[in-house]
Amino acid sequence: MKHPVDVHVGKRIRHRRWTLGTTQQQLADKVGIKFQQIQKYETGANRVSASRLWDIAGALNVPVSFFFEGMDSRAPVDGNLVADMPDDLLSDREALELLRSYYAIPETQRRRLFDLARVLSDAA
Numbered sequence: 001m002k003h004p005v006d007v008h009v010g011k012r013i014r015h016r017r018w019t020l021g022t023t024q025q026q027l028a029d030k031v032g033i034k035f036q037q038i039q040k041y042e043t044g045a046n047r048v049s050a051s052r053l054w055d056i057a058g059a060l061n062v063p064v065s066f067f068f069e070g071m072d073s074r075a076p077v078d079g080n081l082v083a084d085m086p087d088d089l090l091s092d093r094e095a096l097e098l099l100r101s102y103y104a105i106p107e108t109q110r111r112r113l114f115d116l117a118r119v120l121s122d123a124a
Contacts, residue, residue: 005071007044009053012067014042016060018096019103030059 017027024042028035031052040046048056057064102110
């Protein structure tokens with residue numbers, strides 16, 4: 001049985017990898033493991049050891065804490081995590097492509113786009 005924390009960490013690994021446009025093979029090569037192991041980490045099938053998470057964080061250029069972000073918004077109940085957010089957006093390729101495109105926009109324009117999106121979502 002997959003532990004919810006392992007699943008969350010795996011999703012964060014996948015999210016960061018996709019955001020950077022890195023393949024599982026490329027990440028595996030940087031960390032010195034096989035890409036199948038990255039697949040298992042990303043699905044939460046295998047736990048990531050502390051030292052391996054450190055290596056992955058370095059390869060993805062994020063602090064180790066990145067992989068645990070969003071855990072505060074979830075409350076443990078009987079060993080499981082109750083998500084208070086919609087379906088897993090990090091597994092949606094379209095959402096990740098949108099994120100990549102968004103961060104490719106210069107910061108001043110990106111801020112204006114963000115403000116526009118906020119106004120449009122409030123109007124909906």
